[in-house]
Amino acid sequence: xxxxxxxxxxxxxxxxxxxxxxxxxxxxxxxxxxxxxxxxxxxxxxxxxxxxxxxxxxxxxxxxxxxxxxxxxxxxxxxxxxxxxxxxxxxxxxxxxxxxxxxxxxxxxxxxxxxxxxxxxxxxxxxxxxxxxxxxxxxxxxxxxxxxxxxxxxxxxxxxxxxxxxxxxxxxxxxxxxxxxxxxxxxxxxxxxxxxxxxxxxxxxxxxxxxxxxxxxxxxxxxxxxxxxxxxxxxxxxxxxxxxxxxxxxxxxxxxxxxxxxxxxxxxxx
Amino acid sequence: xxxxxxxxxxxxxxxxxxxxxxxxxxxxxxxxxxxxxxxxxxxxxxxxxxxxxxxxxxxxxxxxxxxxxxxxxxxxxxxxxxxxx
Numbered sequence: 459x460x461x462x463x464x465x466x467x468x469x470x471x472x473x474x475x476x477x478x479x480x481x482x483x484x485x486x487x488x489x490x491x492x493x494x495x496x497x498x499x500x501x502x503x504x505x506x507x508x509x510x511x512x513x514x515x516x517x518x519x520x521x522x523x524x525x526x527x528x529x530x531x532x533x534x535x536x537x538x539x540x541x542x543x544x545x546x547x548x549x550x551x552x553x554x555x556x557x558x559x560x561x562x563x564x565x566x567x568x569x570x571x572x573x574x575x576x577x578x579x580x581x582x583x584x585x586x587x588x589x590x591x592x593x594x595x596x597x598x599x600x601x602x603x604x605x606x607x608x609x610x611x612x613x614x615x616x617x618x619x620x621x622x623x624x625x626x627x628x629x630x631x632x633x634x635x636x637x638x639x640x641x642x643x644x645x646x647x648x649x650x651x652x653x654x655x656x657x658x659x660x661x662x663x664x665x666x667x668x669x670x671x672x673x674x675x676x677x678x679x680x681x682x683x684x685x686x687x688x689x690x691x692x693x694x695x696x697x698x699x700x701x702x703x704x705x706x707x708x709x710x711x712x713x714x715x716x717x718x719x720x721x722x723x724x725x726x727x728x
Numbered sequence: 729x730x731x732x733x734x735x736x737x738x739x740x741x742x743x744x745x746x747x748x749x750x751x752x753x754x755x756x757x758x759x760x761x762x763x764x765x766x767x768x769x770x771x772x773x774x775x776x777x778x779x780x781x782x783x784x785x786x787x788x789x790x791x792x793x794x795x796x797x798x799x800x801x802x803x804x805x806x807x808x809x810x811x812x813x
Contacts (some may be wrong), residue, residue, distance in 0.1 A: 604747050604754075611755050640742030647748045651755065 460568040463575050463695065464497075464593035466617075468609030470580030472601045473630040476666060476676075478577035479507045480685065484677045484692035486541035490572040493532065495563070496546035497589035498579035499554060505545045509536060509673020519547035522559045528566050537678065542571070552584045557591035564592025573695075582616055590617065596625040597657060597695075602632055602643040611652055626657040628691060633662045634705040658691035660684050661705050756794040756801050767792060774805065784810040 465478045475498075482494035496504035499519065505511040516531035521544070528544075535541035544567075547554065560576075567574045578589035590596055596617045600610040610627070617625045629648055636642035645659055663684035669676045676685035677692075683703075690700045757763070762770075775787040791806040 604751050607751055608754055608758065612758065615759075637744070640744050643744045643747050647744065651748065651751055 460571060461573055461695075462564045462568065462592055462594045463573065464578050464590045464596045464622075465575060465599060466578035466586060466589060466596060466613060467580060467599045467606070468582060468613040469600070469606045472599050472606050473660070473666075474580075474599050475503050475507050475577050476670065477597075477599050477628060477630065477660075477688070478504060478575050479675045480677045480688035481692050481695065482541060482573075482575050483508075483535070483538065483675045484689045485573050485695070486535065486538035487677065487689070488692060488696070489540075490696075491540040491570065492538075492573045492575065493542045493544060493567045493571040494575045494577065495544045495567070497560070497576045497585065499546045499585065499588075500548065500551045501579065502546040502548045504577050505533075505543060506673065507670055508543060508675065510543050510545075511673070514545050517545045517547040518563070519550045519554045522555050522563065528563075552579070552588060555588055557588055560588045560591040562592075582612065586613075586616075587620070590620060590622055593622055596622050597628060598625045598654070599628045599630050600648070600652075601630050602637075602648055607643070607648055607651060614652060614654060625654065627652060627654045628658050628660065629656065630660045631662040632659055632705060656702075657694050658687060659702065659705060660687040660691075661703075752796045753794070756796045760794060760801065760803075762794065767794075778807060782809065784812055786810055 465474050465481070467474050475496075478494055482492045485492045494504060494508075495518065496502055497518070498504075502517075505514060510533050513533045516526040518531070520526045521528050521531045532542040532544055535543065544563075564574060564576075574592075576589050576593060579585035598610050598613055598617070600606045614625055617623075627649070629645055632645065633642055637644045645656065649656055661683050663676070663682060665676050665679055665682035666684050669679060669682070669685075676682040677688050679685050687703060690703065693700045771790055771792045774792065775785065775790050778785050778790075779787060786808050789808045791804075793804050795802045795804050
């Protein structure tokens with residue numbers, strides 16, 4: 459049975475679009491038919507993150523307003539023919555569609571794909587409500603920062619108020635070295651504050667920047683730690699039991715001493 | 729903050745702990761929808777009511793705060809009384 463999952467966050471810039479692109483690609487790599495939908499109308503971005511910006515002819519609003527058929531607007535991925543992008547409109551705004559339109563769209567996509575991922579805009583207003591309207595479940599992306607966690611808490615409340623069940627969490631851009639020095643909230647800190655189930659932790663990783671520069675996604679890069687984390691999350695979404703990557707270092711006095719002088723014993727950084 | 733303090737004792741100085749504590753406070757306020765302004769007003773009215781029954785209350789010293797607990801949040805009031813001996 460198909461599943462429709464919305465990726466959202468409240469705060470902007472925490473990695474929703476990167477997460478959507480990577481999870482979509484990872485699920486396609488695992489042999490599933492996947493549609494990724496850019497629900498950020500007016501601020502289209504999922505296309506550039508996936509390197510598909512030159513292939514856009516029609517967009518989500520064209521589909522909703524009946525100017526084209528769904529299949530005409532879907533763009534096939536460069537690597538996986540069973541992965542498709544439905545781009546957002548760039549010249550319209552969020553009021554161009556309604557939650558009912560989005561539910562109808564989600565149901566149309568269900569018929570063709572195993573997984574449908576909606577990339578939500580930031581915020582808690584119409585765009586966010588549209589993005590979750592058709593979802594069976596919601597995944598919240600946050601980073602270990604006070605502003606992002608506060609917004610995540612607000613979003614959790616809203617998702618529950620809209621009767622979308624209990625959302626699950628992806629903690630993005632964790633810096634294990636900072637956590638072990640006590641300079642960044644840990645996975646446990648964030649989970650304790652938000653009281654939510656964790657679906658994965660993604661380490662802060664430069665390969666995300668370099669991959670995005672080229673319009674590629676990190677899951678295609680075997681050397682990317684973040685890419686591996688996203689692949690693991692995709693498998694967990696499918697219901698597989700995948701152990702969590704060990705990111706945080708056990709910190710002893712020696713480590714802390716080295717930490718204070720800005721050095722670490724060789725090999726201690728993952 | 730002393731160098732050795734931070735090395736051996738000062739767990740509370742860690743910025744991650746500060747972040748967590750600040751978040752816990754902010755989230756309780758967000759969830760209860762009580763602004764700092766309203767909290768001040770609550771405090772003023774509370775002292776007025778208490779002063780009616782307990783004359784030895786120190787109105788300026790009443791502390792009202794929202795606390796996050798394990799299973800529920802608490803509105804906590806600390807009301808010091810003047811000693812009349």
